Amino acid sequence: MAKRVSTRKIKKHRLYGYEEAGAALGITPHTVRSWRCSGLSVMAASTPHYILGAELIRYIEDKQAKRSVKMAIDQMYCFKCKEPHKPLWGMVDYIPLNDTRGRLTGLCEACEGGLQRFVGKGDLGKFDKIYEITIKGMS
Numbered sequence: 001m002a003k004r005v006s007t008r009k010i011k012k013h014r015l016y017g018y019e020e021a022g023a024a025l026g027i028t029p030h031t032v033r034s035w036r037c038s039g040l041s042v043m044a045a046s047t048p049h050y051i052l053g054a055e056l057i058r059y060i061e062d063k064q065a066k067r068s069v070k071m072a073i074d075q076m077y078c079f080k081c082k083e084p085h086k087p088l089w090g091m092v093d094y095i096p097l098n099d100t101r102g103r104l105t106g107l108c109e110a111c112e113g114g115l116q117r118f119v120g121k122g123d124l125g126k127f128d129k130i131y132e133i134t135i136k137g138m139s
């Protein structure tokens with residue numbers, strides 16, 4: 001998981017180039033540039049490109065809020081939706097990883113993509129009340 005960047009050094013009303021933004025955030029300019037693909041607004045009408053400090057802060061805080069999303073007990077992480085969803089029909093498989101931990105897998109009720117959640121074997125009783133769990137053998 002990528003490290004948490006701090007927006008402490010970013011000034012809202014300043015304009016930043018990729019280099020400056022990267023330096024202020026302690027990351028590479030390449031990373032800042034790559035954020036354009038995931039929603040960072042850049043003033044691309046002129047060269048060099050500038051990013052408003054306030055927009056940088058908005059983007060980073062938005063991203064961090066999404067990452068720290070807490071899953072409800074009846075939700076699992078969907079790789080396709082990239083957010084927690086309930087499993088289709090409440091049916092999941094438990095695949096043991098070792099004697100104490102395993103993962104629950106299922107299908108996303110929103111997109112039917114793969115869902116996953118790591119659980120302790122001791123918590124299975126708790127999930128058993130919500131899902132219909134099929135226990136798989138060690139693979």
Ligand SMILES: [Zn+2]
Nearest residue numbers: 078081108111
């Ligand atoms: Zn999904």
